[in-house]
Amino acid sequence: MRTTEALVDARSAMEICNACRYCEGYCAVFPAMELRRTFSNGDLSYLANLCHNCRGCYYSCQYAPPHEFQINLPKTFAELRAETYEEYAWPRPLARLFHRNGLVVSLITAIGIALIMIGTMLLQSNDVLFARHQGEGAFYAVIPHNVMVALGGATFGYAIIALIMGFLNFWRDAGGKMAELKPQSLRQAFADALTLRYLGGSKGEGCAYPDEAFSNARRVYHHFMFYGFMLAFAATAVATIYDYVFGWVAPYGYFSLPVILGTLGGIGLLIGPAGLLWLKAKSDKTPAPASLMGMDVAFLVLLFMTSLTGLVLLAFRETAAMGILLAIHLGFVLSLFVVLPYSKFVHGLYRTGALLRHAMERKH
Numbered sequence: 582m583r584t585t586e587a588l589v590d591a592r593s594a595m596e597i598c599n600a601c602r603y604c605e606g607y608c609a610v611f612p613a614m615e616l617r618r619t620f621s622n623g624d625l626s627y628l629a630n631l632c633h634n635c636r637g638c639y640y641s642c643q644y645a646p647p648h649e650f651q652i653n654l655p656k657t658f659a660e661l662r663a664e665t666y667e668e669y670a671w672p673r674p675l676a677r678l679f680h681r682n683g684l685v686v687s688l689i690t691a692i693g694i695a696l697i698m699i700g701t702m703l704l705q706s707n708d709v710l711f712a713r714h715q716g717e718g719a720f721y722a723v724i725p726h727n728v729m730v731a732l733g734g735a736t737f738g739y740a741i742i743a744l745i746m747g748f749l750n751f752w753r754d755a756g757g758k759m760a761e762l763k764p765q766s767l768r769q770a771f772a773d774a775l776t777l778r779y780l781g782g783s784k785g786e787g788c789a790y791p792d793e794a795f796s797n798a799r800r801v802y803h804h805f806m807f808y809g810f811m812l813a814f815a816a817t818a819v820a821t822i823y824d825y826v827f828g829w830v831a832p833y834g835y836f837s838l839p840v841i842l843g844t845l846g847g848i849g850l851l852i853g854p855a856g857l858l859w860l861k862a863k864s865d866k867t868p869a870p871a872s873l874m875g876m877d878v879a880f881l882v883l884l885f886m887t888s889l890t891g892l893v894l895l896a897f898r899e900t901a902a903m904g905i906l907l908a909i910h911l912g913f914v915l916s917l918f919v920v921l922p923y924s925k926f927v928h929g930l931y932r933t934g935a936l937l938r939h940a941m942e943r944k945h
């Protein structure tokens with residue numbers, strides 16, 4: 582059986598918490614813990630991903646440091662969550678990308694942008710790259726439609742496969758059984774995930790984040806980021822239908838559905854990551870492992886920059902700067918797709934899986 586310091590700490594903390602139970606109304610972790618007497622590695626992975634790092638238990642724990650028990654659940658679970666990202670990554674050799682993840686994500690992004698820029702410059706003469714292109718097919722005058730579809734399809738398709746495989750690894754380890762899945766469990770888990778229910782606290786007071794005072798700021802910024810991402814995804818889906826079903830070629834008008842969805846999504850992806858970065862900068866660092874800061878920051882910055890370059894491209898798409906802005910934005914988008922399975926993005930996936938597992942073992 583795999584043994585790491587984080588697993589040993591989490592097991593010991595859960596045994597103490599299971600005897601204490603002072604925090605049982607705080608979040609989903611404690612009711613799930615109370616269903617168990619012993620904790621397998623899979624149980625601990627599940628509980629770690631069920632923890633949403635609200636820090637409420639840390640600030641109210643009589644056994645928190647400097648007490649000799651050193652109970653610090655948000656920190657212990659964050660360390661264990663990071664281990665689960667590596668443990669469940671697919672394919673296995675790429676699990677190493679979670680080591681020094683901030684640096685890895687930054688390097689992949691830099692290489693992705695450089696490759697697209699160099700490729701575009703080799704593919705097109707300066708006359709085309711720096712010319713004003715307007716109307717139907719303007720983007721494809723700089724980067725051909727087939728090239729965009731091939732690059733986007735290959736990177737996004739790979740990301741989806743790697744994410745599904747990672748999720749299945751988590752699900753098996755957490756003891757989830759598809760045969761036991763009931764519609765009400767699915768409904769409950771998706772309602773909890775889509776409303777970010779637990780980030781609101783037990784009575785709507787929010788999280789003890791960025792400091793001991795409770796606040797809903799973290800929930801609000803997570804909503805901006807999550808729904809921003811979903812709107813941006815919807816914009817791409819609608820644009821694909823426009824192109825392949827109706828034969829309407831991009832770029833679309835400023836008041837067309839894909840552009841409205843993409844703009845709203847882009848704004849959400851600016852506000853959400855920027856707000857979360859701001860909260861992180863001023864947060865109490867004691868209940869957080871310093872080693873994971875790079876992973877969080879790199880992914881938030883990547884989301885922010887992908888959105889920012891998309892909105893700048895929209896604003897300047899009818900100028901001679903469009904070609905170069907398109908190449909930069911495409912570089913960010915493709916890098917984002919490549920790093921999705923090896924970045925903090927997997928947190929959303931495993932957390933939803935943990936909520937589903939929790940909904941299945943709860944009494945409805």
Ligand code: SF4
Binds near residue numbers: 597643
């Ligand atoms: S975190 Fe501390 S106070 Fe809360 S249940 Fe565990 S031991 Fe008790």
Ligand code: SF4
Binds near residue numbers: 607608611634654655
């Ligand atoms: S940090 Fe919050 S979510 Fe995590 S175990 Fe403590 S109370 Fe639960």
